[in-house]
Amino acid sequence: MEIKLPVPPFTLETAKQKIRMAEDAWNTRDPEKVSLVYTPDTIWRNRAEFPVGREQVKEFLTRKWNKELDYRLIKELWAFSENRIAVRFAYECRDDSGNWQRSYGNENWEFNEQGFMMRRFASINDLPIKASERKFFWDLGRRPDDHPSLSDLGL
Template sequence: MEQKLPLPPFTKETAIQKIRMAEDAWNTRDPEKVSLVYTEDTIWRNRAEFPKGREQVKEFLQRKWAKELDYRLIKELWAFTANRIAVRFAYECHDDSGNWSRSFGNENWEFNENGFMMRRFASINDLPIKESDRKFFWPLGRRPDDHPGLSDFGF
């Protein structure tokens, strides 16, 4: 049976590692790669969409990143238990008209014994921003280790 390390039960260190791995994957903006960390029958809530299963997640992510351009995401630990992690996040992106936004939210994750995410429930708020108000400036892809996190920005 395939596993996605680290496995539950989580410690603070392994929860932070799992979060950073998720952040790194989402910053690739590769729906195929990102979808592979979820169970085949994963259940999501993301705004008004409720994808079920890995294929619907992949389709959701394709639509998302087709319209959320220059997407950069930061995730941070909020809390954890044996197989659940609560995450705070913020991301910045723009649409095809050049309108920038920063989205803030919380996610609740639940993992199976092999480290795959079974459930992802997200609550998200969007804030239009000026391009000059952006905070996330690293080159597209993985956030550099020395780049400030959410708490550093006061988010």
């Protein structure tokens, strides 16, 4: 049986590690890679969409990143328990007309014993911003370790 480290029960250190791994994966904008951290029968709520299973998650992420260009995401721990983690996040992206937005939200995650995410419930708000108001500046991909966190940025 495959294991996706770290596994529950989470400690402060392993919860933060799991969050950073998720952030790094999402910043690849690779739907196939990202979908593999979820159980085959994962259940999501993302705004008004309710994907079930890895295939629907992959389709959702493909649509998402085809329209959310120059996507950069930061996640931060809010709380954790044995097999659950609550995360707050923000990401910036632009559409194909060059309009930027910052999206803020919270996610509640639940993991199985092997460390795969079974449930992901996200609540998200979007804020149009000017390019001059952007705060997430790094080359596309993994956020550098020395880039400010959400708390550091006052978000």
